[in-house]
Amino acid sequence: CSTPVLDADRHERLREKMRRRQEAGDRWFSLEFFPPRTANAAVNLISRFDRMGAGGPLFIDVTWHPAGDPGSDKETSSMIIANTAVNYCGLETILHMTCCNQTKDDITGHLQKAKRLGLKNIMALRGDPAGEEWEDEVDGFNHAVDLVKHIRSEFDDYFDVCVAGYPKGHPEAESYESDLRHLKEKVFAGADFIITQLFFRPETFFKFMKDCQAIGITCPIIPGIFPIQGYHSLRQLVKLSKLEVPQEIKDVIEPMKDNDAAIRNYGVELAVSMCRELLDSGMVHGLHFYTLNREVATTEVLKRLGLWKEDPRRPLPWAVSAHPKRRVEDVRPIFWASRPKSYIYRTQEWDDFPNGRWGNSSSPAFGELKDYYLFYLKSKSPREELLKMWGEELTGEESVFEVFTCYITGEPNRNGYRVTCMPWNDDPLATETNLLKDQLEKVNRRGILTINSQPNINGKPSTDPIVGWGPSGGYVFQKAYLEFFTSSEIVTALLKVLKKYELRVNYHIVNVKGQNITNAPDLQPNAVTWGIFPGREIIQPTVVDPVSFLSWKDEAFALWIEQWAKLYEEESPSRMIIQYIHDNYYLVNLVDNDFPLENCLWQVVDDTFELLN
């Protein structure tokens, strides 16, 4: 997910961010994507958002295709993809919207929905006319400027509005000059900035920019960059946009039209050189990339330009959401550490988000996980791969222990496959968890099946590459945390051992039926991660909250069945083993409150095993 280092990135609107970056002489880029055709493609696109988001785009935008039901609730619609980018990937996002052939009510409905979902930026476009014969509709939307005016009159200043600029003039415009006048109208109607259509020569952009300035357009104009990625995609784009490819480019491409890799390398080279010229001119502060939903070429161009900034620093230990109503959110229960999208989904109906403190049990309820196949909760790996990792056939609880152990160690399982994900974590072990690897391996082998943990930290610099987060110059702290499934036999022994640690260790132990054993005072939350920064209040981004633990428990137990048991035939022994664990194991969490001392949780577990022997 995105990594805005500055608080401002969570609070400013897009046009302010743009201005601040320009003032600071800080160059930026943005990425354009189109909505996917299938649910599987959507899962992949969202992974791509996460990966490309890590490079630090100022925003992404999602195109709008009237034929594809773009405003619907389908998981592949422009609206829902933009919603996912903002809410689940934490990306500043512009939703495109076209207006021709649509009623005012339709448009208003789309805009209201976008606002409700937390979208804050609209790219106002005319769209393509339905037939060949284009006639102005009375009272309808005939031009992008009508949509800009409509947004401003109906939604005041809520949205940042972007419009398209055509460096060569719009193909349907009477003339280049009349097109410039149309652009000026759009800006004067309330657009905040302009993104240009793609072009092939920097001079094209420079002339366009000067002409814009000459007629009084002063807002930012962002050049649209199209790294050529293949012969056919270029041809199709050129056909659609009615642009002409310069002869010198055609001359290079035609001879290698069947060699995609060669064309892409050339495209990258060309884009890098054009971008350099644009940036060196001092007229350009940001670059907009037409990605065609592909990663390689654009990432390569950005890296070569030095614009790709994979900043390991995090504003908070978890991935933030970009919905305006979550702007102040800075506390979450630790339980969803590996499932931030699920947490965002289950809290999407909340009106207020915890800021500064989690507070007591009066927080609103968590939403149900009604559909485990919702695309953003689905594993990225297909069933066959999961079976290879988690076992085609389980022979007992021990084979489950083995899966957990292999996930921790990173060693191949008995069939030679590495376990790179688990039902509770779709990614390999976090670097931080790696610090605990040896101990985790030992306990998983013996049936303490860990799904979440963190070491204690007594004041490391906030810039620490592994455990650091937040602004620089600060110090971060953690209480040691361990969360696992385990059998009732082990729980019985554990409870005896915990008596010795009564004042030091807080525990919550619960089974699928909700039987709950805890020593937490008054159901108060326990802060387990916090940071102290220069000139700021304390931030405590993760807590162990006894109340939300019961909501998490439902999800954590359900994942056994939904993600694992259901890989096997009904009534099969493998499925019955998972079902047995689901029905009989306990979910346990332990916090060592004495963060300045050595983590005592391993001793607690050792004592438990010793008691059992």
Add this chain to the structure above:
Amino acid sequence: CSTPVLDADRHERLREKMRRRQEAGDRWFSLEFFPPRTANAAVNLISRFDRMGAGGPLFIDVTWHPAGDPGSDKETSSMIIANTAVNYCGLETILHMTCCNQTKDDITGHLQKAKRLGLKNIMALRGDPAGEEWEDEVDGFNHAVDLVKHIRSEFDDYFDVCVAGYPKGHPEAESYESDLRHLKEKVFAGADFIITQLFFRPETFFKFMKDCQAIGITCPIIPGIFPIQGYHSLRQLVKLSKLEVPQEIKDVIEPMKDNDAAIRNYGVELAVSMCRELLDSGMVHGLHFYTLNREVATTEVLKRLGLWKEDPRRPLPWAVSAHPKRRVEDVRPIFWASRPKSYIYRTQEWDDFPNGRWGNSSSPAFGELKDYYLFYLKSKSPREELLKMWGEELTGEESVFEVFTCYITGEPNRNGYRVTCMPWNDDPLATETNLLKDQLEKVNRRGILTINSQPNINGKPSTDPIVGWGPSGGYVFQKAYLEFFTSSEIVTALLKVLKKYELRVNYHIVNVKGQNITNAPDLQPNAVTWGIFPGREIIQPTVVDPVSFLSWKDEAFALWIEQWAKLYEEESPSRMIIQYIHDNYYLVNLVDNDFPLENCLWQVVDDTFELLN
């Protein structure tokens, strides 16, 4: 102020506290006071509340004398004294209220006012009839039970209600038995507990208690203890209450009726022995003391009984208020550290109090300090004493530096007087500030006139006798803080030096006109005290808030004039020196953000002096 160690003390109502103490086998005491006659006596009584509050009473109560305008806004009224006890001294308080000869509307008005002021407990009494001939009024209040019923019908369960019990029967009752029946009526009408009239022999109480139980009274009955403090006070009390002093006591007292000290010693002895018998019986869990607004005898009895508990542990670093609406308050700006009553006064109109975080500058405005002579802001020392401490005649700014230096060192000034208070601090230097004494002395001598400071603390146990606060098992932290007045010449040098410390030290520098120089990012508050506790969220009770600093600045500068300059004749040189400082000096605060390292603020000040040389 009171020192409730447990959170529960801030959240439970009185009857719950009583029950919890009883269940825990934890014995307690309470103290009765009457309202003072003069404003000066009120200042003294409030100091007594603070001192006796430190011994840990479960509650205090304030009596009600219809002749003294008890419900008025006068600073000596029962209502306002109870208000001060609750709000400014943080004491659980019962306000007495009598009902005879008053209309329902009057009574309702008093109760509404009490509720508005944050009072939660009422002692419902009949009061004395106006004339000798007592006749029931139709539709009026004739008995305490009428008041109990009225409270319950008009205010539901809002108030905890206490009633009086007469171990010897009410002097006007037909009989002991009929009086018991009246008491039962009062309890069944909704009283929560009973406090008894004073008595001289434990048997009197035991019989009364058994008789109460026999007729079905099950609520707590608290014996009223009257330590005999002098011959005349005893006589007067006996006359008013129509009680008879047992012969064996008369026999002891009569011979020494002119020796107050001897009588008091005897009274203490007698009270201790009776209290021991009451407590040993197992029937008594708390003792109520009729103090007659005196400290010595009651404190002595309590100390000898082992009930006086001066617990050095504080729930928060500052003195909490007991107003229900401030129950969740746990963050304050550090500026009022030595003037908590002023802070409470200036924020009394707030509807919400910061909990968990101070938040940004949107907090409601601070009230004006319209009247510096408001009794709870007035110095306890009279003018002559202040002149001896702060100088009968000032000869220049240096004589002011000297006063500050003497206050820090505790050494006598050139006229042989110790400076035990300052306009910004009515008490001697705090133990914690003493840790910084040597450095403070050095800088005050040279014109850095410190009014507030704290050392940095990197995780000391929360039970530390000097810097600890909050529940045990935790760790407390602080950023070093220094606040002082100084000349513009020093400020100029300081600002040059601070450039070197830009990332480490946050500063706010302001003069009386409001010229404001700061490097605080976005006017955010900076947490300077925080604590980490087992099973809880982080608590950060003090912040340096740039916005409220400007409200504090007004108060801090005004104190120069109101408390110091005005001691001298108008136009006198002394007064003009203080006026000059007021008009020309700056108020500066500095925070060293790097709390794990050695405090750099002394280095900052040294560098500044060096630059000036």
